[in-house]
Amino acid sequence: MIFDEFQGHCRQFLSHNIVLIGFSGSGKTTVGRYLAEVTGFTCYDVDHMIEQQMGQSVQVVFNRYGEAYFRDREQEIIKQVSAAKHAVIACGGGVVLNSVNVSNLKKGGKLVWMKTDPETIYNRLKQEHDRPLLNGKGIEEIMSMLSKRYCLYEEAADYEVSTDGKSVVHVGYDILRQFIDSQMLPDIDCCSLTPH
Protein backbone atom coordinates (compact mmCIF):
# COMPACT_ATOMS: atom_id res chain seq x y z
CA MET A 1 0.00 0.00 0.00
CA ILE A 2 1.32 3.40 -0.92
CA PHE A 3 1.47 6.31 1.46
CA ASP A 4 -1.31 8.38 -0.16
CA GLU A 5 -3.68 5.45 0.00
CA PHE A 6 -2.86 4.81 3.66
CA GLN A 7 -3.45 8.46 4.50
CA GLY A 8 -6.80 8.30 2.69
CA HIS A 9 -7.76 5.31 4.85
CA CYS A 10 -6.77 7.12 8.03
CA ARG A 11 -8.81 10.18 7.06
CA GLN A 12 -11.80 8.04 6.14
CA PHE A 13 -11.81 5.53 8.99
CA LEU A 14 -9.85 6.92 11.91
CA SER A 15 -12.49 9.11 13.46
CA HIS A 16 -10.57 9.77 16.69
CA ASN A 17 -7.54 11.90 17.32
CA ILE A 18 -4.37 10.04 18.33
CA VAL A 19 -3.37 11.41 21.72
CA LEU A 20 0.07 10.49 23.04
CA ILE A 21 0.56 10.47 26.81
CA GLY A 22 3.40 9.25 28.99
CA PHE A 23 6.43 10.36 30.93
CA SER A 24 9.05 12.76 29.53
CA GLY A 25 11.39 10.92 27.18
CA SER A 26 8.80 8.33 26.14
CA GLY A 27 8.90 9.87 22.65
CA LYS A 28 5.54 11.67 22.44
CA THR A 29 6.95 14.60 20.48
CA THR A 30 9.08 12.49 18.13
CA VAL A 31 6.58 9.68 17.52
CA GLY A 32 3.79 12.28 17.24
CA ARG A 33 5.63 13.97 14.39
CA TYR A 34 6.21 10.61 12.68
CA LEU A 35 2.58 9.48 13.08
CA ALA A 36 1.33 12.78 11.66
CA GLU A 37 3.57 12.23 8.64
CA VAL A 38 2.28 8.72 7.93
CA THR A 39 -1.40 9.34 8.70
CA GLY A 40 -1.54 12.78 7.08
CA PHE A 41 -3.07 14.12 10.31
CA THR A 42 -2.03 17.45 11.79
CA CYS A 43 0.47 17.28 14.64
CA TYR A 44 -0.24 19.42 17.70
CA ASP A 45 2.53 19.39 20.28
CA VAL A 46 1.10 20.98 23.39
CA ASP A 47 4.48 22.15 24.76
CA HIS A 48 5.41 23.69 21.41
CA MET A 49 2.07 25.49 21.27
CA ILE A 50 2.67 26.94 24.74
CA GLU A 51 6.14 28.03 23.62
CA GLN A 52 4.71 29.72 20.53
CA GLN A 53 1.98 31.45 22.52
CA MET A 54 4.43 32.69 25.17
CA GLY A 55 7.39 33.33 22.86
CA GLN A 56 9.52 31.51 25.47
CA SER A 57 10.69 27.97 26.08
CA VAL A 58 8.90 25.70 28.57
CA GLN A 59 12.03 25.93 30.73
CA VAL A 60 11.83 29.74 30.82
CA VAL A 61 8.07 29.72 31.47
CA PHE A 62 8.66 27.44 34.49
CA ASN A 63 11.52 29.60 35.78
CA ARG A 64 9.77 32.95 35.34
CA TYR A 65 6.14 32.17 36.15
CA GLY A 66 6.22 28.82 37.97
CA GLU A 67 4.60 25.45 37.37
CA ALA A 68 1.04 26.50 38.28
CA TYR A 69 1.08 29.15 35.56
CA PHE A 70 2.42 26.60 33.04
CA ARG A 71 -0.36 24.15 34.01
CA ASP A 72 -3.01 26.82 33.37
CA ARG A 73 -1.60 27.50 29.88
CA GLU A 74 -1.43 23.74 29.31
CA GLN A 75 -5.10 23.31 30.27
CA GLU A 76 -6.15 26.10 27.86
CA ILE A 77 -4.22 24.60 24.95
CA ILE A 78 -5.52 21.09 25.68
CA LYS A 79 -9.08 22.40 25.61
CA GLN A 80 -8.39 24.06 22.27
CA VAL A 81 -6.68 21.10 20.56
CA SER A 82 -9.21 18.60 21.89
CA ALA A 83 -11.71 20.10 19.46
CA ALA A 84 -9.44 19.42 16.46
CA LYS A 85 -10.19 16.69 13.93
CA HIS A 86 -7.71 14.34 12.23
CA ALA A 87 -5.07 15.28 14.76
CA VAL A 88 -2.11 13.70 16.47
CA ILE A 89 -1.76 15.39 19.85
CA ALA A 90 1.60 15.05 21.62
CA CYS A 91 0.99 16.01 25.24
CA GLY A 92 3.45 17.05 27.92
CA GLY A 93 4.21 14.38 30.51
CA GLY A 94 2.19 16.09 33.25
CA VAL A 95 -1.06 16.36 31.33
CA VAL A 96 -2.68 13.54 33.32
CA LEU A 97 -2.21 15.42 36.62
CA ASN A 98 -5.37 17.35 35.77
CA SER A 99 -8.52 15.27 35.20
CA VAL A 100 -10.10 18.12 33.18
CA ASN A 101 -7.35 17.63 30.58
CA VAL A 102 -8.04 13.90 30.39
CA SER A 103 -11.78 14.35 29.91
CA ASN A 104 -11.25 17.03 27.25
CA LEU A 105 -8.77 14.85 25.34
CA LYS A 106 -11.11 11.86 25.52
CA LYS A 107 -13.96 13.77 23.82
CA GLY A 108 -12.41 13.34 20.37
CA GLY A 109 -9.38 11.18 20.96
CA LYS A 110 -7.99 7.83 21.96
CA LEU A 111 -5.23 8.10 24.52
CA VAL A 112 -2.10 6.04 23.92
CA TRP A 113 0.25 5.58 26.89
CA MET A 114 3.83 5.31 25.71
CA LYS A 115 5.15 3.08 28.50
CA THR A 116 8.86 3.50 29.06
CA ASP A 117 11.25 2.26 31.74
CA PRO A 118 13.12 4.77 33.93
CA GLU A 119 16.50 3.57 32.57
CA THR A 120 15.40 4.29 29.00
CA ILE A 121 14.03 7.69 30.02
CA TYR A 122 17.28 8.53 31.79
CA ASN A 123 19.39 7.48 28.82
CA ARG A 124 17.27 9.38 26.32
CA LEU A 125 17.24 12.59 28.36
CA LYS A 126 20.65 12.71 30.05
CA GLN A 127 22.04 15.07 27.39
CA GLU A 128 18.96 17.32 27.35
CA HIS A 129 18.51 20.34 29.59
CA ASP A 130 15.07 21.63 28.66
CA ARG A 131 12.88 19.56 31.00
CA PRO A 132 12.47 21.75 34.08
CA LEU A 133 11.22 18.94 36.33
CA LEU A 134 13.99 16.55 35.32
CA ASN A 135 17.16 18.59 34.77
CA GLY A 136 20.04 16.93 36.59
CA LYS A 137 17.82 14.15 37.97
CA GLY A 138 19.04 10.56 38.15
CA ILE A 139 17.29 7.23 37.63
CA GLU A 140 16.10 7.05 41.26
CA GLU A 141 14.33 10.40 41.00
CA ILE A 142 12.80 9.46 37.66
CA MET A 143 11.55 6.20 39.23
CA SER A 144 9.99 8.07 42.10
CA MET A 145 8.22 10.63 39.84
CA LEU A 146 7.07 7.90 37.48
CA SER A 147 5.65 5.78 40.30
CA LYS A 148 3.55 8.75 41.50
CA ARG A 149 2.08 9.18 38.02
CA TYR A 150 1.87 5.55 36.97
CA CYS A 151 -1.76 4.94 37.89
CA LEU A 152 -2.82 8.25 36.31
CA TYR A 153 -1.37 7.15 32.97
CA GLU A 154 -2.90 3.70 33.42
CA GLU A 155 -6.36 5.06 34.19
CA ALA A 156 -6.32 7.61 31.38
CA ALA A 157 -5.03 5.24 28.68
CA ASP A 158 -7.19 3.60 26.02
CA TYR A 159 -4.10 1.88 24.61
CA GLU A 160 -0.60 1.09 25.86
CA VAL A 161 2.55 0.75 23.83
CA SER A 162 5.95 -0.09 25.21
CA THR A 163 8.78 1.97 23.71
CA ASP A 164 11.89 0.40 25.28
CA GLY A 165 14.38 -0.82 22.72
CA LYS A 166 12.17 0.18 19.79
CA SER A 167 12.87 2.69 17.05
CA VAL A 168 10.52 5.62 16.52
CA VAL A 169 9.12 3.91 13.41
CA HIS A 170 8.58 0.69 15.37
CA VAL A 171 6.65 2.52 18.12
CA GLY A 172 4.54 4.31 15.50
CA TYR A 173 3.80 1.01 13.77
CA ASP A 174 2.79 -0.63 17.08
CA ILE A 175 0.36 2.22 17.76
CA LEU A 176 -1.27 1.91 14.33
CA ARG A 177 -1.35 -1.87 14.74
CA GLN A 178 -3.35 -1.44 17.95
CA PHE A 179 -5.87 0.72 16.11
CA ILE A 180 -6.15 -1.95 13.41
CA ASP A 181 -6.52 -4.73 16.02
CA SER A 182 -9.33 -2.86 17.74
CA GLN A 183 -11.01 -2.16 14.39
CA MET A 184 -10.52 1.58 14.55
CA LEU A 185 -8.75 1.16 11.21
CA PRO A 186 -9.43 -1.56 8.60
CA ASP A 187 -6.85 -4.32 8.38
CA ILE A 188 -4.99 -2.87 5.46
CA ASP A 189 -1.60 -3.80 4.24
CA CYS A 190 0.64 -1.25 5.89
CA CYS A 191 3.93 -2.87 4.85
CA SER A 192 5.39 0.51 3.94
CA LEU A 193 5.20 1.23 7.67
CA THR A 194 6.84 -2.02 8.75
CA PRO A 195 9.31 -1.28 11.55
CA HIS A 196 13.04 -1.24 10.88
Ligand SMILES: Nc1ncnc2c1ncn2[C@@H]1O[C@H](COP(=O)(O)OP(=O)(O)O)[C@@H](O)[C@H]1O
Ligand atom coordinates in the same frame (compact mmCIF):
# COMPACT_ATOMS: atom_id res chain seq x y z
N1 LIG B 1 11.90 5.12 20.28
C1 LIG B 1 12.95 5.92 20.50
N2 LIG B 1 14.19 5.40 20.44
C2 LIG B 1 15.28 6.17 20.67
N3 LIG B 1 15.23 7.50 20.99
C3 LIG B 1 14.03 8.06 21.06
C4 LIG B 1 12.83 7.31 20.82
N4 LIG B 1 11.77 8.13 20.98
C5 LIG B 1 12.29 9.35 21.30
N5 LIG B 1 13.63 9.30 21.34
C6 LIG B 1 14.56 10.40 21.69
O1 LIG B 1 14.36 10.66 23.08
C7 LIG B 1 14.38 12.04 23.34
C8 LIG B 1 13.04 12.45 23.95
O2 LIG B 1 12.01 12.27 22.97
P1 LIG B 1 10.74 13.20 22.94
O3 LIG B 1 10.02 12.88 21.68
O4 LIG B 1 11.11 14.62 23.18
O5 LIG B 1 9.93 12.64 24.20
P2 LIG B 1 8.73 13.29 25.00
O6 LIG B 1 8.04 14.27 24.10
O7 LIG B 1 7.86 12.13 25.37
O8 LIG B 1 9.36 13.91 26.20
C9 LIG B 1 14.67 12.72 22.00
O9 LIG B 1 16.06 12.95 21.93
C10 LIG B 1 14.25 11.69 20.96
O10 LIG B 1 15.00 11.79 19.77
Ligand SMILES: O=C(O)C1=C[C@@H](OP(=O)(O)O)[C@@H](O)[C@H](O)C1
Ligand atom coordinates in the same frame (compact mmCIF):
# COMPACT_ATOMS: atom_id res chain seq x y z
O1 LIG C 1 6.22 15.77 33.01
C1 LIG C 1 5.96 16.98 33.10
O2 LIG C 1 5.33 17.45 34.07
C2 LIG C 1 6.38 17.89 32.01
C3 LIG C 1 6.79 17.34 30.81
C4 LIG C 1 7.27 18.17 29.69
O3 LIG C 1 6.91 17.57 28.44
P1 LIG C 1 7.62 16.24 27.87
O4 LIG C 1 6.86 15.06 28.44
O5 LIG C 1 7.48 16.33 26.38
O6 LIG C 1 9.04 16.27 28.34
C5 LIG C 1 6.70 19.59 29.77
O7 LIG C 1 5.31 19.59 29.51
C6 LIG C 1 6.97 20.17 31.12
O8 LIG C 1 8.36 20.24 31.28
C7 LIG C 1 6.34 19.35 32.25
Ligand SMILES: [Mg+2]
Ligand atom coordinates in the same frame (compact mmCIF):
# COMPACT_ATOMS: atom_id res chain seq x y z
MG1 LIG D 1 7.48 16.32 24.23
